[in-house]
Amino acid sequence: MERYRNYSDYLKERYGEKVYKIPVSLPVTCPNRDGTLSSAGCIFCGSIGADYETKAVGMEITRQLNRSMAHVGPKYKARKFIAYFLNFTNTYAKPSDFKRWVEEAMSHPAVVALDVSTRPDCVHEVYLDILKEASERFHKDVTVELGLQSSNGHTLAVLNRCHGLAEYIDACLRIGRYGFGLCTHVIADLPWDDRLDVAETAKIISALPVTEVKIHSLYIVKGTKLADMYEKGEVKLLPMEEYLERAALFISYLRKDIVIQRMVGRASGGNTITVNGGSPWWEVKDAIHRLLEERNIIQGCRCDYLDGAGVRHFLK
Numbered sequence: 001m002e003r004y005r006n007y008s009d010y011l012k013e014r015y016g017e018k019v020y021k022i023p024v025s026l027p028v029t030c031p032n033r034d035g036t037l038s039s040a041g042c043i044f045c046g047s048i049g050a051d052y053e054t055k056a057v058g059m060e061i062t063r064q065l066n067r068s069m070a071h072v073g074p075k076y077k078a079r080k081f082i083a084y085f086l087n088f089t090n091t092y093a094k095p096s097d098f099k100r101w102v103e104e105a106m107s108h109p110a111v112v113a114l115d116v117s118t119r120p121d122c123v124h125e126v127y128l129d130i131l132k133e134a135s136e137r138f139h140k141d142v143t144v145e146l147g148l149q150s151s152n153g154h155t156l157a158v159l160n161r162c163h164g165l166a167e168y169i170d171a172c173l174r175i176g177r178y179g180f181g182l183c184t185h186v187i188a189d190l191p192w193d194d195r196l197d198v199a200e201t202a203k204i205i206s207a208l209p210v211t212e213v214k215i216h217s218l219y220i221v222k223g224t225k226l227a228d229m230y231e232k233g234e235v236k237l238l239p240m241e242e243y244l245e246r247a248a249l250f251i252s253y254l255r256k257d258i259v260i261q262r263m264v265g266r267a268s269g270g271n272t273i274t275v276n277g278g279s280p281w282w283e284v285k286d287a288i289h290r291l292l293e294e295r296n297i298i299q300g301c302r303c304d305y306l307d308g309a310g311v312r313h314f315l316k
Contacts, residue, residue: 216265
């Protein structure tokens, strides 16, 4: 029995076969790093962002795609790919540059979709128009990924996100009007959140035009502000048992049609102090599966709070 909507199954349904994401590194930074909002960045973000190969920065997009496809294609017998603008804030650029990058990625014959990772406060109609025009011209799908992490404003301040919940809601509504896929990133075991925050985050995501989510635990990248706080004893990570509970809770409140891209994070061991409590990612994933089975939790089984829940008894 499938207890949640799986990403790989969704891709097979949409494209008729396996589809693999190819990370693409653009020459961008972030307003939370270059001094526009802050110079410190989010406390968990390392100097190489999402841990993608820094040697790819500056390499033309087509070359990056071809290099990765040459490796992934034969290994997994893959023929279709998603170009994934991954590192830092990928709409944080001049519109002319962004347009050129989008068109280069979408023009690749093996690319069926473009996935753009960005911040909620870096979503503007100019960039969405560029994506819409290219999507229609090349007949390729578009998904925009937003980092939220938590719906708790106090937690967002501790993380130094330099945006609040309002910016996230605004970005979701704007993206939704364009009909793009919309993915949200959530860290389920932030030590400044409790389980009520986790459930509320799932509820807010479910009330918006979000189509996909990524869930993972808080891991510590070397050289970050979070690493410094951890080593000084200023922050203590929650046990992995609590992450399992929170992941299951989040899934139970999440709208049934939302695709779960991932429920466990991965990170390079050489670049992290700790990730997933020292457990391999697949063990954590298996443990979540077992918990869902034991508790008889199915995605959205508690999603009964939308569509005027308070007046339903009048409508029976």
